[in-house]
Amino acid sequence: MSDKPQGRRFQLPEHLKAYQGVWVIVEQERGQAHSVSWELVGEARKLADKLGVEVGAVVLGADSPDLNRICGEAFGFGADVVYKVTDPVLADYRTEPYARVMTDVVNAHKPEIVLLGATTLGRDLAGAIATTLQTGLTADCTELDIYAENRSLAATRPTFGGTLLCTIQTLAFRPQMATVRPRVMAMPDRDETRIGRVVEITPALAEEDVVTKVLRFIPDSAQNEAQLAFADIIVAAGKGLGKPENLGLVWDLAKVLGAEVGVTRPLVQAGWATFDRQVGQTGKTVRPKLYIAAGISGAIQHRVGMEKADLILAINTDPNAPIFDFAHHAIVGDALQVLPALTEAFAKRLQVNRLAS
Amino acid sequence: MHIVVCIKQVPDSAQIRIHPVTNTIMRQGVPAIINPFDLFSLEEALRIKDRTGAKVTVLTMGPPMAEASLRKALSFGADAAVLLTDRKFAGSDTLATSYALTSAIRKLHEEDPVDLVFCGKQTVDGDTAQVGPGIATRLGLQQLTYISKIEGVDTEKREITVHRRSEGGVQVLKTALPCMITMLEGTNTMRFGTMDDLFRAARTPLRQWGKDDCVEDETKVGLKGSPTVVSKVFVPKPRAQKANVVEGDGPAALAAAAIDTIFAAQPKLASELLAR
Ligand SMILES: Cc1cc2nc3c(=O)[nH]c(=O)nc-3n(C[C@H](O)[C@H](O)[C@H](O)COP(=O)(O)OP(=O)(O)OC[C@H]3O[C@@H](n4cnc5c(N)ncnc54)[C@H](O)[C@@H]3O)c2cc1C
Ligand SMILES: Nc1ncnc2c1ncn2[C@@H]1O[C@H](COP(=O)(O)O)[C@@H](O)[C@H]1O
Numbered sequence: 219m220s221d222k223p224q225g226r227r228f229q230l231p232e233h234l235k236a237y238q239g240v241w242v243i244v245e246q247e248r249g250q251a252h253s254v255s256w257e258l259v260g261e262a263r264k265l266a267d268k269l270g271v272e273v274g275a276v277v278l279g280a281d282s283p284d285l286n287r288i289c290g291e292a293f294g295f296g297a298d299v300v301y302k303v304t305d306p307v308l309a310d311y312r313t314e315p316y317a318r319v320m321t322d323v324v325n326a327h328k329p330e331i332v333l334l335g336a337t338t339l340g341r342d343l344a345g346a347i348a349t350t351l352q353t354g355l356t357a358d359c360t361e362l363d364i365y366a367e368n369r370s371l372a373a374t375r376p377t378f379g380g381t382l383l384c385t386i387q388t389l390a391f392r393p394q395m396a397t398v399r400p401r402v403m404a405m406p407d408r409d410e411t412r413i414g415r416v417v418e419i420t421p422a423l424a425e426e427d428v429v430t431k432v433l434r435f436i437p438d439s440a441q442n443e444a445q446l447a448f449a450d451i452i453v454a455a456g457k458g459l460g461k462p463e464n465l466g467l468v469w470d471l472a473k474v475l476g477a478e479v480g481v482t483r484p485l486v487q488a489g490w491a492t493f494d495r496q497v498g499q500t501g502k503t504v505r506p507k508l509y510i511a512a513g514i515s516g517a518i519q520h521r522v523g524m525e526k527a528d529l530i531l532a533i534n535t536d537p538n539a540p541i542f543d544f545a546h547h548a549i550v551g552d553a554l555q556v557l558p559a560l561t562e563a564f565a566k567r568l569q570v571n572r573l574a575s
Numbered sequence: 576m577h578i579v580v581c582i583k584q585v586p587d588s589a590q591i592r593i594h595p596v597t598n599t600i601m602r603q604g605v606p607a608i609i610n611p612f613d614l615f616s617l618e619e620a621l622r623i624k625d626r627t628g629a630k631v632t633v634l635t636m637g638p639p640m641a642e643a644s645l646r647k648a649l650s651f652g653a654d655a656a657v658l659l660t661d662r663k664f665a666g667s668d669t670l671a672t673s674y675a676l677t678s679a680i681r682k683l684h685e686e687d688p689v690d691l692v693f694c695g696k697q698t699v700d701g702d703t704a705q706v707g708p709g710i711a712t713r714l715g716l717q718q719l720t721y722i723s724k725i726e727g728v729d730t731e732k733r734e735i736t737v738h739r740r741s742e743g744g745v746q747v748l749k750t751a752l753p754c755m756i757t758m759l760e761g762t763n764t765m766r767f768g769t770m771d772d773l774f775r776a777a778r779t780p781l782r783q784w785g786k787d788d789c790v791e792d793e794t795k796v797g798l799k800g801s802p803t804v805v806s807k808v809f810v811p812k813p814r815a816q817k818a819n820v821v822e823g824d825g826p827a828a829l830a831a832a833a834i835d836t837i838f839a840a841q842p843k844l845a846s847e848l849l850a851r
Contacts, residue, residue: 245742247741247742247743248743252742310746311741311746312748313708313711313717313718313720314717314718317712337742338720338721338739338740338741338742339741339742341704341705341708341720342708342718342720342721344705344708345669345703345704345705345706345707345708345709345712346708346711346712346718348670348705348709349670349673349708349709349712349713350712352670352802353670353802354668354670354801354802354803355669355670355703355705355803356803357702357703357704357705358702358703372806376702377700377702377808378700381810382808382809382810382811383808383809383810383811384805384807384808384809385805385806385807385808385809386803386804386805386806387803387804387806388802388803388804389802389804390802391802429717429750429751430717430719430748430749430750431748431749431750432746432747432748433736433747433748433749434747435744435745435746435747436738436744436745436747437743437744438743438744438745450847475848476848493761507841507844507847508837508841508844518811521811522811528841529837529840529841529844530818531833531837532818542817542818542820543817543818544818545818546818546819546840547818547819547820547821547833547836547837547840548818548819548820548821549821549829549833550820551826551829552826555826556826556829556830558826559826559827559829559830560830560833560834562827562830563827563830563831563834564830564834567834567838568848568849
């Protein structure tokens with residue numbers, strides 16, 4: 219293992235130079251694009267500008283006004299070309315037709331990079347496509363860049379349970395593929411006036427050829443699942459809170475701030491909170507404006523899930539806790555006392571401000 | 576009915592440490608376990624065995640010491656075990672791994688046709704969730720990932736109905752065998768093997784296959800067969816600046832000082848809070 223990247227000098231074989239452009243496979247289900255797709259279009263824009271190539275967004279589904287709206291959104295977030303692939307068979311996601319169509323579209327238009335969200339759809343589809351195309355795929359990347367020396371994608375991801383990061387390259391194969399988890403990349407600004415080219419593709423699939431059938435769809439009852447990924451403010455608790463009853467202090471503060479409550483893995487394992495509230499490598503990646511961490515040590519597996527927060531305030535009794543290495547503001551103190559004090563002070567402050575305005 | 580379950584032996588990552596000076600992983604003394612995600616798939620396979628009398632074969636690719644994981648799986652109730660091991664497999668990425676495992680499954684299929692292949696949702700060391708889809712694609716199996724429930728397997732009609740987790744809900748899917756399934760974590764609890772299983776596990780001969788036993792194209796395994804290369808491994812950078820320590824005497828003063836700093840740093844946040 220060395221610090222110096224290898225393979226930078228590698229020169230691409232002639233026949234692979236035809237592959238150009240950075241693509242995002244836009245994830246849409248039931249007429250809504252997944253926000254991770256737009257985060258990736260924003261990232262693709264940066265990569266494409268470094269390479270001097272176009273950003274392509276592939277939108278698949280049954281033809282509908284919703285699908286057209288999504289194509290427009292793709293331009294707004296930075297795509298130059300939208301490959302609009304429509305067929306009634308593509309109405310619901312199923313691996314077989316999606317993988318078949320995507321492989322054909324990639325082979326026909328030859329992008330050099332293909333990005334997907336690391337969601338249940340993206341991971342399922344990416345693994346299938348990369349195998350058929352016999353190319354490299356790097357999962358759950360946290361950083362994407364271009365090595366200028368050979369114009370190849372440098373995909374960085376956590377490894378060994380997040381204790382290390384590694385940068386992975388696909389040198390002698392194209393396209394280079396990567397998945398990225400939601401909220402890891404920033405949401406780009408949208409320019410509603412931006413437009414681009416639409417390439418219409420109608421694969422003419424036959425439903426009889428598809429073995430897997432969707433019998434029904436059971437939507438999540440939205441009020442039950444914590445919406446951590448999209449929360450602007452998160453108050454998070456760790457083992458330092460001592461016992462489950464003390465979680466109430468976190469909820470109190472969250473209520474005053476209109477925040478969501480997050481937890482570390484040990485709390486989920488001990489049954490103090492449900493899995494949908496776990497932040498970290500094996501839980502949710504979050505990107506709030508404010509993250510208040512109470513009684514959390516700052517283990518790397520937790521850190522990778524929250525370090526992109528705009529502002530991190532950590533409360534910990536141990537002045538040497540690792541969380542203070544990456545938090546912006548530190549309160550060295552007992553969370554059981556500081557949390558109620560924060561709740562009270564925030565409540566007062568907001569009330570005063572409200573009266574004044 | 577013949578079910579193959581792919582399991583991987585992994586280091587118990589909760590116990591991995593990084594050498595403070597050399598920045599390399601210290602593996603010594605780290606116990607090896609069956610990839611925790613694979614146990615949900617193994618248990619589901621055993622439940623199908625309970626209902627249908629299917630035969631369950633566990634398959635792993637790894638160093639000779641991975642035998643321990645196979646024995647463990649046998650003690651839970653699996654019927655047969657194959658260890659795929661060869662120096663030539665070293666350095667395989669997910670594409671090469673799925674090729675090697677597919678080769679072994681083909682060989683098993685010749686002996687006793689395979690109806691279902693189970694993989695874990697992902698490994699805790701590789702953590703890619705790619706090997707399962709890789710196997711399904713290579714074998715032309717229906718691919719069913721993130722399954723939260725197997726509603727039923729109809730061995731007569733060769734049909735299976737499952738619940739698949741997707742973004743925002745659950746898809747209920749019906750498809751035909753053969754297929755590849757990865758189970759979602761927490762969907763079941765691994766059983767304790769019976770005394771009989773424990774004795775049988777110790778007695779059951781393991782089959783050990785190398786590259787020459789099943790792999791057709793050896794350029795597709797190991798480092799040579801892997802399109803991805805790891806170009807750099809490094810420890811996450813600490814933030815350049817240490818946290819600003821909020822000063823104050825007692826919780827109330829600390830809280831007030833913290834809010835002052837936050838509002839000073841994020842004036843927009845303050846106004847947004849008001850707007851709620
Ligand atoms: C493969 C793998 C995946 C993992 N995935 C995740 C994940 O997704 N998310 C996750 O969070 N973890 C994950 N972990 C676990 C992770 O390694 C840590 O064990 C965990 O994050 C620690 O949780 P904690 O900070 O709550 O507890 P601890 O590490 O025990 O820290 C408690 C902290 O509280 C402080 N404290 C004690 N009393 C008080 C008090 N009264 N007031 C204030 N502070 C106090 C202590 O000083 C200490 O720093 C994973 C581990 C592995 C191996
Ligand atoms: N070396 C291996 N031997 C057997 N099965 C494996 C191996 N590597 C991966 N798998 C299977 O593929 C799944 C996904 O692995 P991964 O793509 O590494 O996350 C695992 O949960 C296993 O079921």
